[in-house]
Amino acid sequence: MAILEVGVGSDEDLLATLRExxxxxxxxxxxxxSPGHGRSHVLPAFVPPYATVPVLGGRLALxxxxxxxxxxxxxxxxxxxxxxxxxxx
Numbered sequence: 001m002a003i004l005e006v007g008v009g010s011d012e013d014l015l016a017t018l019r020e021x022x023x024x025x026x027x028x029x030x031x032x033x034s035p036g037h038g039r040s041h042v043l044p045a046f047v048p049p050y051a052t053v054p055v056l057g058g059r060l061a062l063x064x065x066x067x068x069x070x071x072x073x074x075x076x077x078x079x080x081x082x083x084x085x086x087x088x089x
Contacts, residue, residue: 003066011069037076040074
């Protein structure tokens with residue numbers, strides 16, 4: 001999960017940067033699935049698969065233009081589930 005300002009090209013910038021850092025080719029030792037599948041196992045070292053966001057007054061405490069984005073480069077799995085957990089503060 002990434003928290004960033006989207007809609008002004010930053011989401012495309014993030015994906016372009018990840019494509020440069022983690023290309024979808026055969027360089028990965030973890031090779032089952034589609035070419036580049038190994039990058040999906042390295043991605044969480046750069047973009048964690050979770051986000052912690054405070055809720056204040058019933059609203060997510062994000063910056064004015066910030067959004068929570070799911071970042072998933074794994075094309076082998078076409079379906080994902082997202083779990084939300086709320087902890088009392």
